[in-house]
Amino acid sequence: xxxxxxxxxxxxxxxxxxxxxxxxxxxxxxxxxxxxxxxxxxxxxxxxxxxxxxxxxxxxxxxxxxxxxxxxxxxxxxxxxxxxxxxxxxxxxxxxxxxxxxxxxxxxxxxxxxxxxxxxxxxxxxxxxxxxxxxxxxxxxxxxxxxxxxxxxxxxxxxxxxxxxxxxxxxxxxxxxxxxxxxxxxxxxxxxxxxxxxxxxxxxxxxxxxxxxxxxxxxxxxxxxxxxxxxxxxxxxxxxxxxxxxxxxxxxxxxxxxxxxxxxxxxxxxxxxxxxxxxxxxxxxxxxxxxxxxxxxxxxxxxxxxxxxxxxxxxxxxxxxxxxxxxx
Amino acid sequence: xxxxxxxxxxxxxxxxxxxxxxxxxxxxxxxxxxxxxxxxxxxxxxxxxxxxxxxxxxxxxxxxxxxxxxxxxxxxxxxxxxxxxxxxxxxxxxxxxxxxxxxxxxxxxxxxxxxxxxxxxxxxxxxxxxxxxxxxxxxxxxxxxxxxxxxxxxxxxxxxxxxxxxxxxxxxxxxxxxxxxxxxxxxxxxxxxxxxxxxxxxxxxxxxxxxxxxxxxxxxxxxxxxxxxxxxxxxxxxxxxxxxxxxxxxxxxxxxxxxxxxxxxxxxxxxxxxxxxxxxxxxxxxxxxxxxxxxxxxxxxxxxxxxxxxxxxxxxxxxxxxxxxxxx
Numbered sequence: 157x158x159x160x161x162x163x164x165x166x167x168x169x170x171x172x173x174x175x176x177x178x179x180x181x182x183x184x185x186x187x188x189x190x191x192x193x194x195x196x197x198x199x200x201x202x203x204x205x206x207x208x209x210x211x212x213x214x215x216x217x218x219x220x221x222x223x224x225x226x227x228x229x230x231x232x233x234x235x236x237x238x239x240x241x242x243x244x245x246x247x248x249x250x251x252x253x254x255x256x257x258x259x260x261x262x263x264x265x266x267x268x269x270x271x272x273x274x275x276x277x278x279x280x281x282x283x284x285x286x287x288x289x290x291x292x293x294x295x296x297x298x299x300x301x302x303x304x305x306x307x308x309x310x311x312x313x314x315x316x317x318x319x320x321x322x323x324x325x326x327x328x329x330x331x332x333x334x335x336x337x338x339x340x341x342x343x344x345x346x347x348x349x350x351x352x353x354x355x356x357x358x359x360x361x362x363x364x365x366x367x368x369x370x371x372x373x374x375x376x377x378x379x380x381x382x383x384x385x386x387x388x389x390x391x392x393x394x395x396x397x398x399x400x401x402x403x404x405x406x407x408x409x410x411x412x413x414x415x416x417x418x419x420x421x422x423x424x425x426x427x428x429x430x431x432x433x434x435x436x437x438x439x440x441x442x443x444x445x446x447x448x449x450x451x452x453x454x455x456x457x458x459x460x461x462x463x464x465x466x467x468x469x470x471x472x473x474x475x476x477x478x479x480x481x482x483x484x
Numbered sequence: 485x486x487x488x489x490x491x492x493x494x495x496x497x498x499x500x501x502x503x504x505x506x507x508x509x510x511x512x513x514x515x516x517x518x519x520x521x522x523x524x525x526x527x528x529x530x531x532x533x534x535x536x537x538x539x540x541x542x543x544x545x546x547x548x549x550x551x552x553x554x555x556x557x558x559x560x561x562x563x564x565x566x567x568x569x570x571x572x573x574x575x576x577x578x579x580x581x582x583x584x585x586x587x588x589x590x591x592x593x594x595x596x597x598x599x600x601x602x603x604x605x606x607x608x609x610x611x612x613x614x615x616x617x618x619x620x621x622x623x624x625x626x627x628x629x630x631x632x633x634x635x636x637x638x639x640x641x642x643x644x645x646x647x648x649x650x651x652x653x654x655x656x657x658x659x660x661x662x663x664x665x666x667x668x669x670x671x672x673x674x675x676x677x678x679x680x681x682x683x684x685x686x687x688x689x690x691x692x693x694x695x696x697x698x699x700x701x702x703x704x705x706x707x708x709x710x711x712x713x714x715x716x717x718x719x720x721x722x723x724x725x726x727x728x729x730x731x732x733x734x735x736x737x738x739x740x741x742x743x744x745x746x747x748x749x750x751x752x753x754x755x756x757x758x759x760x761x762x763x764x765x766x767x768x769x770x771x772x773x774x775x776x777x778x779x780x781x782x783x784x785x786x787x788x789x790x791x792x793x794x795x796x797x798x799x800x801x802x803x804x805x806x807x808x809x810x811x812x
Contacts, residue, residue, distance in 0.1 A: 233562040347674060
């Protein structure tokens with residue numbers, strides 16, 4: 157039949173959405189140069205290959221905190237000679253630099269194991285609501301530390317919101333609105349449908365909103381990468397979402413004598429802990445919220461969201477470690 | 485039929501591959517800040533919409549000269565505080581920053597005209613031969629001008645090749661190998677097959693080669709964006725390729741009293757002029773070479789490659805201006 161062809165879709169139940177946290181990309185004890193990032197991502201790629209060998213089709217997202225921070229520092233240091241770059245364009249820049257790195261390391265690792273699959277990094281834009289309450293409460297610190305004078309200068313010249321971090325140190329703060337729509341979702345879906353591994357939603361996505369003239373425009377904000385990953389996983393009807401991070405388990409009473417690791421809990425139990433303020437706002441809370449939403453919205457009764465250490469990915473998939481949030 | 489579906493393919497004869505030169509993105513008379521780049525790309529987007537309204541399906545590539553130059557300058561200025569970024573990662577960075585900008589401006593322009601089409605920017609890696617003769621003859625100048633001392637320091641510390649440009653000014657030079665394979669071609673093809681507008685191959689693609697251990701690795705090189713665009717157009721079996729630039733026509737005897745603009749010429753005529761050394765190595769020659777290869781390799785007898793000024797895109801499509809290279 158000319159002008160048309162069949163696509164045979166890979167099994168939707170094999171889809172596995174994986175979010176790579178900062179430590180999957182730069183080791184905490186290293187400075188994090190590009191060579192070190194490639195070395196770290198190569199290790200992470202081996203771990204991801206373990207999942208591919210188990211038959212999973214991966215869709216990979218990633219954070220970009222240190223990388224976007226370094227771009228912002230470079231922009232700042234070059235400010236007297238070169239034009240500044242808006243935050244959302246810096247986020248965009250990291251998507252390709254890091255997407256390229258992740259795709260390359262993963263392809264090389266697969267190649268060594270005689271696994272064959274195309275890997276594509278997609279530049280991902282994420283729509284937020286222009287009236288998201290987060291815009292009234294900028295609280296996500298980004299970029300380098302600033303002196304009082306630098307902070308004031310940016311406030312006046314660039315309209316930045318800055319926060320006094322104590323000790324004469326200030327930082328820029330930006331809103332962290334909720335992701336509403338992944339604009340490149342049709343492209344991501346199409347590539348996943350034909351069996352590709354897709355790297356996308358880097359840094360939570362490039363944040364955009366509709367302005368008063370109806371145009372889509374970038375906004376100076378940072379979207380939580382775990383929340384965007386959750387939205388992606390729901391759209392893809394994936395049965396499993398794994399958030400890889402620097403801890404082995406989510407815990408309650410974290411850091412206290414009665415600290416307890418969570419192994420398998422229902423969405424309702426997770427919500428109870430959440431409401432009791434058990435999870436840190438900037439780190440574990442969005443992961444748990446994402447996990448709860450994911451298992452509740454999934455079309456799969458046995459949907460599972462896993463929070464695990466990047467080095468224990470395969471074990472976590474086998475149910476040997478990590479925190480598993482299930483529907484009930 | 486579960487697990488499979490039909491795709492109805494848009495008409496392959498409507499495919500139009502368009503390469504945006506630097507002036508489609510930053511006006512020559514402006515400093516080229518991000519706001520100015522968005523303004524310029526918005527104008528270019530209107531021109532692209534004229535083609536969409538004529539029924540063409542666009543696949544868009546773009547140069548990145550000024551943008552990658554600025555990233556390299558920022559890296560340099562921040563060198564005492566922050567790790568350097570290899571050239572190919574800088575190229576990658578520009579693909580997402582610029583791909584985001586082009587996709588957004590194009591979507592907004594289409595929206596104003598009630599045209600509907602998904603636009604996706606794909607991070608594009610391009611394989612070159614590790615033994616391409618270009619690696620023995622680095623001649624593409626990139627990045628900021630250097631003093632003699634800076635040039636020497638980079639030569640010793642970073643292994644750069646530098647060229648004396650006269651007047652005490654030096655510049656880094658890198659090889660410009662031929663593009664051999666667009667690694668993300670399956671993804672690009674799939675998105676084009678379902679009717680999307682794809683933005684890809686930014687800056688000629690992120691250059692990679694296979695190293696002695698069989699791994700794909702980035703190389704410090706720059707691939708000519710017109711040559712990569714030609715490779716893309718051939719793979720997509722597009723019947724038309726348009727290279728948008730800052731001049732209205734390719735000319736012979738350029739700048740001389742007997743200068744003559746070329747309107748429509750065959751590939752053989754173009755080759756004759758090429759062999760006579762009519763076209764500048766760094767600018768018009770790769771465009772003409774790309775055009776010749778394209779029309780000769782195309783499965784379409786009436787394939788055409790057009791070199792035209794960005795502001796005259798629609799007129800060039802209508803055959804009113806620009807240089808048209810045809811098979812015979």
